[in-house]
Amino acid sequence: MKLLTRKIWIVLFFIVLLLGLIGFDIKEKEALPGVVDKPKIFAHRGATDSFNESTITSYKIAAKNGADALELDLRMTEDDVLIIMHDETIDRTTNGKGKVSDLSLKDIKKYETIGNYNGKTTKEAIPTLEELFQTFGDTQRYYIETRLVNGEAMMEKPLVNLLKTYNLLEKEKVAIQSFSEKSLEKMAKLAPDLRLTLLFKKGKFNLKKALSVDYPVIGIESSDVNIKTINALHKQGKEVHVFFYDADTMESEQKKMKALNVDGYFTDNISFTKELLNR
Template sequence: MKKLIIFLIICLFSISSVGCSYSVYAKKEKKEKKVKTEIIAHRGADDRAPEETMSAFKLAVKDKADFLEMDLRETKDKKLVLMHDPTLNRTTNGKGDVSRFTLKQLKKLDAGSWFNRKYKNERIITLEELINRYGSNTKYFIETRRVNNKLKMEEPLVKLLNKKGLIKKKKVVIQSYSAMSLQKIHKLNKSVPLVQLTLFKSKKEFTDKKLKEWKKYAMGIGVDSKLVDKKLIDKMHKNNLKLYVFFLNDKKEKSEQKRVINAGADGVFTNYITYTKSLTKSSK
């Protein structure tokens, strides 16, 4: 009888140990589950078509990027056009500040030949034209900025996004280096997800005070890849902030992408959509 009792105790202990081990393992598995890194097409598919043009965005949509990324500039007649630079010089056959021209004047420019002759007469497009083409069939990652150091584009932008139903359908994220721009958007519509872009040179600058300040209006931050590692990503996640990565060093972008995706970045602004997709698949 005594031997039977000892045997039963041993069995119960073994079952309990296995159960505990499984429970710990399951929790660990849940904790270590990889973040799905979102593919954000930087200025469209700008490796194969002139940046921020309809052709570049068309390729990005075809490649099934999670987001189309774009920069806003305001014209003389207050239209929101898609262009990164403040001037026309680099990506069109025009010269001068975008803000000095009306949309009608800008539409006469060639925005494609600089990239490749086959894109001759590609036109500058407005944000509304892009939305009219793709609607809610894709998502938009839109960068705002101050115009002549003033907050001008926020109200017309939110009005347009509301009109097209993109905020309600959760099809848009707005990003900016300007905290003032994001704060104004947050006051206009608290439902818009916002990302604070940063140009910090050191990880020490991501202080608890700074994170607390960002969390008042933003759901995430944008960081140069050279500062990104698992420790920084974990710090952001513990503070309920997502981390999106951009690449200031073009030559190292591909190798850096692999590193930050494996570290658990929430999204990457990629200039190589198909390459990034291969990385996100292999990291699952």
């Protein structure tokens, strides 16, 4: 009788354990609600499906298409001017060559961005950050990526000065993102009211790190996103903004992100993302 009772308890134990595991599995298959009521759409380098990336015209198209913010990357010239350029060099997107930090603004302005849309070559000047602010002022929101210059946090102070000049030094108008904590820490000191996003490079995401930092927003490449990660960040009240490296799979990846209730999309196709999100 005692042996039978013991066997019954053992069986019950394993049943409870199995049910617990099943319950955990079910829980992880259910995406928690996002932190924001409506996911945000960020025009990644402008409207790159329509015109040359990181140009005034590209941002005008993005603004007309109703993006929630204009996403842009900063680089600093040799003479300390902030320009809008993703790459370290101007080789890929322009008819010139050279590292931005080795070129003066005068040198930069000798070249143009080059694109090809509908079988036609499109050209436009490389814009400075100030020229973008002069174009849009406070009529648009900006999502600005900062980075180190030769290993140092050098662009943050001139950035804050420009934001002050154009009355943009408030979180409703500007958010800052960076892969560099050194840059974000300096921005936090210079402009404590701005929202900061810590970005993680593809294949380098660290959930423990993301949960431990004070930044309210975490940026992740789509292939590193899963339900466990999203739920853990949402439980802590952190927004999750997702970017996409592969243009060929961006649309299918965005559909997956919708199912996970992510809070923001860096998109190359604003119209597609708006339709996906029923905007």
